[in-house]
Amino acid sequence: xxxxxxxxxxxxxxxxxxxxxxxxxxxxxxxxxxxxxxxxxxxxxxxxxxxxxxxxxxxxxxxxxxxxxxxxxxxxxxxxxxxxxxxxxxxxxxxxxxxxxxxxxxxxxxxxxxxxxxxxxxxxxxxxxxxxxxxxxxxxxxxxxxxxxxxxxxxxxxxxxxxxxxxxxxxxxxxxxxxxxxxxxxxxxxxxxxxxxxxxxxxxxxxxxxxxxxxxxxxxxxxxxxxxxxxxxxxxxxxxxxxxxxxxxxxxxxxxxxxxxxxxxxxxxxxxxxxxxxxxxxxxxxxxxxxxxxxxxxxxxxxxxxxxxxxxxxxxxxxxxxxxxxx
Numbered sequence: 001x002x003x004x005x006x007x008x009x010x011x012x013x014x015x016x017x018x019x020x021x022x023x024x025x026x027x028x029x030x031x032x033x034x035x036x037x038x039x040x041x042x043x044x045x046x047x048x049x050x051x052x053x054x055x056x057x058x059x060x061x062x063x064x065x066x067x068x069x070x071x072x073x074x075x076x077x078x079x080x081x082x083x084x085x086x087x088x089x090x091x092x093x094x095x096x097x098x099x100x101x102x103x104x105x106x107x108x109x110x111x112x113x114x115x116x117x118x119x120x121x122x123x124x125x126x127x128x129x130x131x132x133x134x135x136x137x138x139x140x141x142x143x144x145x146x147x148x149x150x151x152x153x154x155x156x157x158x159x160x161x162x163x164x165x166x167x168x169x170x171x172x173x174x175x176x177x178x179x180x181x182x183x184x185x186x187x188x189x190x191x192x193x194x195x196x197x198x199x200x201x202x203x204x205x206x207x208x209x210x211x212x213x214x215x216x217x218x219x220x221x222x223x224x225x226x227x228x229x230x231x232x233x234x235x236x237x238x239x240x241x242x243x244x245x246x247x248x249x250x251x252x253x254x255x256x257x258x259x260x261x262x263x264x265x266x267x268x269x270x271x272x273x274x275x276x277x278x279x280x281x282x283x284x285x286x287x288x289x290x291x292x293x294x295x296x297x298x299x300x301x302x303x304x305x306x307x308x309x310x311x312x313x314x315x316x317x318x319x320x321x322x323x324x325x326x327x
Contacts, residue, residue: 186227200214231293251307261295
């Protein structure tokens with residue numbers, strides 16, 4: 001009885017499902033005499049192994065021999081599939097390399113080229129996997145069905161990830177920023193280094209990598225400091241109430257007029273902004289190139305301070321006057 005079951009398993013290793021079903025019905029009808037009372041139990045199998053060890057070993061040997069023959073019969077197909085897989089990987093890498101070179105020479109934005117390369121890579125490898133599985137005897141329709149079913153299941157489990165994928169496509173379409181832009185969003189800021197399918201990477205001024213989910217980037221307020229070619233510089237300077245505002249204004253105006261990086265064709269503004277607690281606050285506005293903003297900002301701070309000291313204009317600091325009354 002055990003020998004008959006092992007032979008049945010050996011037949012299953014080298015036959016299709018329909019053949020296995022037919023062989024199973026024949027083996028069961030021959031071994032059981034067609035009655036439900038003769039159906040073997042686990043105890044019967046154990047007793048048969050103990051009572052007839054040689055017959056059991058012989059049946060196991062025949063089973064593994066048939067299994068080996070089945071594997072040897074499939075070996076050429078497996079080898080061919082592996083060869084196709086290796087060649088497919090090589091071809092895919094060559095296609096991606098050529099695509100990267102072609103997109104690099106095109107006039108497309110760097111953000112679009114990198115995103116397109118990632119998307120094509122996923123599609124090509126998925127297609128290669130489908131072809132290899134089909135060569136191993138797995139129908140392509142079954143592979144597509146499995147991928148579709150898995151996609152639905154994964155989609156339900158990873159709704160946030162899918163929203164990030166959709167966000168990546170929206171970033172490609174709307175282009176609120178591109179690689180190389182300095183942006184502020186979600187309480188973080190930095191230079192855009194990469195826009196992938198799921199995340200946008202920023203490099204901060206301290207060289208820290210910041211990863212923002214694309215879904216959040218699409219729905220958040222974004223300040224892009226590089227969209228416009230020119231940017232208005234806005235600075236505040238304080239002078240003492242005892243100093244001459246007109247003199248201080250003339251000093252600042254002279255510095256701005258002498259600075260080579262200031263865009264002089266655009267209007268300057270130097271006004272008294274407010275009477276502060278311990279100083280007069282001067283508001284300065286001037287235009288410059290966006291990529292030179294911070295260089296000019298720091299240079300003007302140094303130059304105005306040096307000019308104020310040279311012209312004996314005091315830069316006040318907050319102080320507290322305490323008056324003591326004697327009784």
